[in-house]
Amino acid sequence: MSEAKRSCCKIVFGAGHGLLGAKCSxxxxxxxxxxxxxxxxxxxxxxxxxxxxxxALAKEIEMKNxxxxxxxxxxxxxxxxxxxxxxxxxxxxxxxxLAQFVLESEPKP
Numbered sequence: 477m478s479e480a481k482r483s484c485c486k487i488v489f490g491a492g493h494g495l496l497g498a499k500c501s502x503x504x505x506x507x508x509x510x511x512x513x514x515x516x517x518x519x520x521x522x523x524x525x526x527x528x529x530x531x532a533l534a535k536e537i538e539m540k541n542x543x544x545x546x547x548x549x550x551x552x553x554x555x556x557x558x559x560x561x562x563x564x565x566x567x568x569x570x571x572x573x574l575a576q577f578v579l580e581s582e583p584k585p
Contacts, residue, residue, distance in 0.1 A: 483499060486513065559578075
C-alpha cells in the first residue's frame with residue numbers, strides 16, 4: 477500500500493463516529509515516529525496549537541489579574557474616602573490636609 481493511499485492513524489470522536497470513535501479518514505501528509513498522520517493530527521501541529529492555546533490563556537489570565545488589581549485599588553481608595561469623611565464628621569482638626577492626603581492616594585488610570 478503506497479503512502480498516498482494511507483489514512484491518518486488517529487482515532488477521532490464526534491458525531492457519526494460512534495461511541496468507540498473511528499479512524500481519521502484524511503490522507504497521510506506526515507510520517508513521525510513510524511506512524512502516519514494527516515496535517516491536522518500531526519504531533520508538531522498539535523503541539524503548536526496547544527502552545528497557542530496556552531499563550532492565549534496566559535494572556536487572558538494576565539488581563540483578568542490586572543483588572544482585578546485595578547478594582548482592588550479603586551475599592552481601597554473608596555474605603556479611604558469613607559474613613560476620611562468619618563474622621564472629618566467626628567471633628568478632625570485639619571479636614572483640608574486629611575482630604576488632600578486621601579486624594580493623593582487615588583489610583584491612577
